[in-house]
Amino acid sequence: MPLTASVIDDLKKVAGRDNVITAPNDLRIFERDGSIEGAVPDAIALPSNTEQVAAVIKIAARHNIPIVPRGAGTGLSGGAVTIRGGIALQMTRMRRILEIDPVGQTALVEPGVVNQELSLAAAPHHLFYAPDPSSQKACTIGGNAAENSGGPHCLYYGVTTNHVLGMEVVLADGSVHWVSGDAADRIGLDLCGVLVGSEGTLCAITKIKVRLLRIPPSIATLLAAFPSIDTASQAVSAVIGRGIVPAALEMMDKVTVGAVEAHYHAGYPTDAGAVLLVEVDGVADSTRELMAAIRDVLSENQGYAMREAQTPAERDLLWAGRKGAIGALGRIKPNYYLHDGVVPRSKLPQVLSAVGEIGVHYKLPVANVFHAGDGNLHPNILFDLRDREVLQQVEEAGEEMLHAVVELGGALSGEHGIGLEKSAYMPWIFSPDDLEVMSRVKSALDPTGLLNPGKIFPDPERKKLPLAGRTGFAVEAKWW
Amino acid sequence: MPLTASVIDDLKKVAGRDNVITAPNDLRIFERDGSIEGAVPDAIALPSNTEQVAAVIKIAARHNIPIVPRGAGTGLSGGAVTIRGGIALQMTRMRRILEIDPVGQTALVEPGVVNQELSLAAAPHHLFYAPDPSSQKACTIGGNAAENSGGPHCLYYGVTTNHVLGMEVVLADGSVHWVSGDAADRIGLDLCGVLVGSEGTLCAITKIKVRLLRIPPSIATLLAAFPSIDTASQAVSAVIGRGIVPAALEMMDKVTVGAVEAHYHAGYPTDAGAVLLVEVDGVADSTRELMAAIRDVLSENQGYAMREAQTPAERDLLWAGRKGAIGALGRIKPNYYLHDGVVPRSKLPQVLSAVGEIGVHYKLPVANVFHAGDGNLHPNILFDLRDREVLQQVEEAGEEMLHAVVELGGALSGEHGIGLEKSAYMPWIFSPDDLEVMSRVKSALDPTGLLNPGKIFPDPERKKLPLAGRTGFAVEAKWW
Numbered sequence: 014m015p016l017t018a019s020v021i022d023d024l025k026k027v028a029g030r031d032n033v034i035t036a037p038n039d040l041r042i043f044e045r046d047g048s049i050e051g052a053v054p055d056a057i058a059l060p061s062n063t064e065q066v067a068a069v070i071k072i073a074a075r076h077n078i079p080i081v082p083r084g085a086g087t088g089l090s091g092g093a094v095t096i097r098g099g100i101a102l103q104m105t106r107m108r109r110i111l112e113i114d115p116v117g118q119t120a121l122v123e124p125g126v127v128n129q130e131l132s133l134a135a136a137p138h139h140l141f142y143a144p145d146p147s148s149q150k151a152c153t154i155g156g157n158a159a160e161n162s163g164g165p166h167c168l169y170y171g172v173t174t175n176h177v178l179g180m181e182v183v184l185a186d187g188s189v190h191w192v193s194g195d196a197a198d199r200i201g202l203d204l205c206g207v208l209v210g211s212e213g214t215l216c217a218i219t220k221i222k223v224r225l226l227r228i229p230p231s232i233a234t235l236l237a238a239f240p241s242i243d244t245a246s247q248a249v250s251a252v253i254g255r256g257i258v259p260a261a262l263e264m265m266d267k268v269t270v271g272a273v274e275a276h277y278h279a280g281y282p283t284d285a286g287a288v289l290l291v292e293v294d295g296v297a298d299s300t301r302e303l304m305a306a307i308r309d310v311l312s313e314n315q316g317y318a319m320r321e322a323q324t325p326a327e328r329d330l331l332w333a334g335r336k337g338a339i340g341a342l343g344r345i346k347p348n349y350y351l352h353d354g355v356v357p358r359s360k361l362p363q364v365l366s367a368v369g370e371i372g373v374h375y376k377l378p379v380a381n382v383f384h385a386g387d388g389n390l391h392p393n394i395l396f397d398l399r400d401r402e403v404l405q406q407v408e409e410a411g412e413e414m415l416h417a418v419v420e421l422g423g424a425l426s427g428e429h430g431i432g433l434e435k436s437a438y439m440p441w442i443f444s445p446d447d448l449e450v451m452s453r454v455k456s457a458l459d460p461t462g463l464l465n466p467g468k469i470f471p472d473p474e475r476k477k478l479p480l481a482g483r484t485g486f487a488v489e490a491k492w493w
Numbered sequence: 494m495p496l497t498a499s500v501i502d503d504l505k506k507v508a509g510r511d512n513v514i515t516a517p518n519d520l521r522i523f524e525r526d527g528s529i530e531g532a533v534p535d536a537i538a539l540p541s542n543t544e545q546v547a548a549v550i551k552i553a554a555r556h557n558i559p560i561v562p563r564g565a566g567t568g569l570s571g572g573a574v575t576i577r578g579g580i581a582l583q584m585t586r587m588r589r590i591l592e593i594d595p596v597g598q599t600a601l602v603e604p605g606v607v608n609q610e611l612s613l614a615a616a617p618h619h620l621f622y623a624p625d626p627s628s629q630k631a632c633t634i635g636g637n638a639a640e641n642s643g644g645p646h647c648l649y650y651g652v653t654t655n656h657v658l659g660m661e662v663v664l665a666d667g668s669v670h671w672v673s674g675d676a677a678d679r680i681g682l683d684l685c686g687v688l689v690g691s692e693g694t695l696c697a698i699t700k701i702k703v704r705l706l707r708i709p710p711s712i713a714t715l716l717a718a719f720p721s722i723d724t725a726s727q728a729v730s731a732v733i734g735r736g737i738v739p740a741a742l743e744m745m746d747k748v749t750v751g752a753v754e755a756h757y758h759a760g761y762p763t764d765a766g767a768v769l770l771v772e773v774d775g776v777a778d779s780t781r782e783l784m785a786a787i788r789d790v791l792s793e794n795q796g797y798a799m800r801e802a803q804t805p806a807e808r809d810l811l812w813a814g815r816k817g818a819i820g821a822l823g824r825i826k827p828n829y830y831l832h833d834g835v836v837p838r839s840k841l842p843q844v845l846s847a848v849g850e851i852g853v854h855y856k857l858p859v860a861n862v863f864h865a866g867d868g869n870l871h872p873n874i875l876f877d878l879r880d881r882e883v884l885q886q887v888e889e890a891g892e893e894m895l896h897a898v899v900e901l902g903g904a905l906s907g908e909h910g911i912g913l914e915k916s917a918y919m920p921w922i923f924s925p926d927d928l929e930v931m932s933r934v935k936s937a938l939d940p941t942g943l944l945n946p947g948k949i950f951p952d953p954e955r956k957k958l959p960l961a962g963r964t965g966f967a968v969e970a971k972w973w
Contacts, residue, residue, distance in 0.1 A: 116730070116734060116839060117837055117838075117839070139736070161683075171655075174683070174686070175651075175655070184930065188926055188930075190926065190927050190930055191927070192927075193904075200904055200905050200906050200910075200911055200915075200919075200922070201911060201919060201923065201928075201931055201949050202687055202690075202691055202694075202695070202931045202934055202935065202949070203641075203654070203686055203687050203689070203690050203691075204687065204930065204931060204934065206654070206683055206686025206687050206689075207682055207683050207684065207686050207687040207934075209683070209686075210682075210683050211682055211683075214682075215682070227736035230736075250596070254596060256619070256707035256710075295775075295779060296779055296782050296783065298778040298779060298782050299775060299776055299778060299779035299782070302776050302778050302779070303776065357597060358597075359596060359597070424673075424680055425680050426680050430680075431680055431681060435680075439680075439681060442680070443681065446668055446670065447670050447671070447672075448681075450664065450668075450670055450684065450938070451681055451682045451684060453937040453938060454682055454684065454687075454934060454937050454938070455682065456937065457933040457934050457936065457937035458930070458933060458934070469681055469682070
């Protein structure tokens with residue numbers, strides 16, 4: 014429903030004339046995020062500070078207009094899609110790093126700061142920000158906090174919630190609060206704990222205080238080939254079972270390795286059934302000792318063609334291949350559909366075999382590139398949207414893959430959130446009673462359901478739509 | 494208000510005749526926890542399983558009777574005190590370790606399992622449970638989860654919330670839910686995040702799934718003397734500033750060292766102004782390298798008389814001195830009053846100097862023994878309760894110390910919770926608006942305020958009492 018002229022005028026008064034977008038063609042720019050669905054917002058507001066965020070939300074509350082906070086739009090679960098219309102609250106103009114405290118090892122940032130920029134800014138102090146989504150060149154710290162994002166190095170360092178010490182947030186009534194999640198003063202009820210990862214359904218985030226870590230003095234990065242996904246999975250379990258938690262432990266299957274090697278020439282072994290990328294960090298003696306132990310375990314599990322990066326440039330190249338893997342898959346098909354279910358590590362061979370069979374059944378190529386150490390899958394279903402028939406097949410295959418994950422005792426998402434795309438599957442994991450408790454917390458903080466409606470919680474109406482009815486939108490190739 | 498015969502009868506029907514205590518003399522056993530205040534409950538229920546917990550809570554809900562879940566009663570903030578009467582829900586009969594999964598490195602336990610018993614049970618699998626409150630020989634995992642407890646090794650390993658993967662909880666309506674806080678499937682709203690540390694105000698905890706860690710292959714423990722608290726504090730900042738996070742980094746002042754040495758003969762240097770106990774763990778090369786670096790930093794900061802434990806027995810003795818320090822202080826005065834404010838590490842010299850001055854002003858001896866690496870103070874105000882005049886002085890001195898902490902940008906509690914004793918100080922940290930948001934979450938999950946009333950949130954009536962009016966209770970010496 015288009016906003017009235019008077020509401021638009023109010024928005025322009027608080028955010029500035031040039032910071033409110035309502036022209037239909039411009040609105041389409043914000044139609045989607047990195048997921049498969051889209052919807053055009055009624056307006057876009059681009060606030061520059063907390064006061065403007067609070068004022069915009071107050072206007073929305075007064076007129077009962079949905080508000081959808083939004084970062085760089087790299088999310089993979091439809092969290093930033095304005096499925097019920099309303100105002101997209103685009104936070105990327107709030108992109109100042111307000112403080113880096115090298116002694117306390119913290120940073121205070123605005124939500125629009127790009128993930129990688131924070132680590133670059135902290136580097137002169139020999140510090141870095143640990144959570145590193147593969148989209149880190151584009152995604153924002155605010156979006157990361159809203160989605161509780163992960164990344165390859167979260168195996169050792171933990172996900173975003175483990176690094177957020179506090180946040181300034183604006184609630185659905187426009188009130189501004191500081192919530193602290195610092196273990197050192199997590200007193201009273203830990204609201205920060207429930208607001209991180211609430212996917213824009215409980216608050217808009219306007220400032221984030223994060224922990225910075227010392228850049229490790231020594232980093233060792235190893236690529237190893239395996240005859241099959243099964244043997245590589247066994248090696249993953251064996252490494253962790255030996256009591257070693259590497260900084261990162263990533264797997265790529267044969268399809269992915271082929272695409273990556275063609276694109277990056279990083280020296281990935283294209284004959285392998287799967288490769289592992291393993292990284293350890295710490296003091297030099299310790300990384301040498303750990304890497305030697307890891308090489309032994311990998312060898313015992315049929316690992317071969319092991320290659321350790323000898324220079325920082327070689328390390329960067331190995332990682333560029335991993336972090337750019339999904340982009341490289343564009344060589345095979347222009348579009349992909351990606352879920353990020355999690356299984357216990359011991360179930361990796363089973364679930365990957367199920368994923369493979371589902372791909373064969375639907376005649377859809379599937380490429381696996383994922384956080385093996387966490388048991389966090391990323392099966393990429395590859396397709397070409399120009400074949401309009403294929404989309405329903407893709408969604409059904411994705412749903413079957415997630416179902417296989419849940420049947421093996423897994424969870425719907427490791428780091429991409431529930432958003433729009435997985436909300437219908439929440440009842441696979443949660444009883445109606447459990448969901449009701451969650452919705453009581455939602456109602457306590459957002460009684461009218463203003464903030465990011467239609468996300469996380471299953472929508473009874475939406476569920477009744479046939480899958481095909483959900484997909485009238487164009488899907489573009491994504492580069493991250 | 495005594496419960497009616499019919500309510501008591503109902504309780505006995507669900508929990509068993511012998512598992513409901515109402516005899517006045519027996520009730521007094523549960524009058525207090527490890528804090529300074531007490532109140533006699535109207536009844537004690539000792540449930541054996543989740544169904545009984547749910548049934549007891551449903552009876553309480555029907556009759557609007559307060560419910561106060563309770564573990565071993567070692568808490569230091571009055572969290573388990575039935576200040577509004579009602580039913581003390583004593584969880585210590587639910588003390589089974591239900592599962593230890595050595596591959597997944599997790600344990601599923603009932604809430605009454607004693608902290609140290611879990612590590613002992615996990616030891617044959619070379620695993621341990623990291624959070625280690627000094628009361629770990631007595632305190633329970635359920636109490637730890639309710640209070641988000643810390644301990645010396647939480648500097649490196651994090652507090653309880655970082656180790657809880659999921660919980661079975663009973664809400665105020667008697668409904669039973671599983672909430673997951675596992676980073677691997679923290680999907681939807683992170684209710685586990687807000688329930689851990691909610692101090693019995695949101696739920697009773699009936700099962701806890703925790704992460705177990707590999708016992709490090711090598712542990713190095715060092716005791717170092719310093720001329721003063723100031724120099725020791727500077728050494729603490731210097732170690733962390735060098736990018737080293739030891740597994741534990743504890744400080745004891747001269748008063749404490751004297752008492753500990755008289756009691757344990759652990760070889761603590763009694764001439765020192767302060768001592769640090771530093772521990773690092775990992776693979777052998779790494780601990781050697783780290784400990785060498787730490788020794789250098791300590792030396793540069795006037796550390797002397799450094800002594801590294803050469804055998805596990807020596808290490809145990811050094812730790813016995815630290816963990817038994819508060820008990821040893823009984824040699825000086827029979828009673829103590831203890832707050833656990835937290836300051837930024839860089840503020841340690843300032844806050845300790847303020848604490849000292851407050852002690853002098855009130856003519857009360859103060860012994861400091863605390864988690865220096867975290868900036869988490871534990872000033873023990875020592876007194877003799879037989880001198881009834883002194884108690885008001887003690888509480889006022891404690892309040893002034895906490896005020897000094899907050900003035901230096903610190904927080905009310907690092908690991909002991911807010912409970913009863915610090916609830917009146919919550920407005921020092923939180924605005925009325927902030928507290929109102931917290932109370933909205935409380936109301937969403939416990940609309941009638943049944944669970945542990947009078948805790949965390951400041952009680953306007955209570956605040957008006959003069960300090961002296963709050964203290965009509967006996968205080969016993971505590972041993973942990």
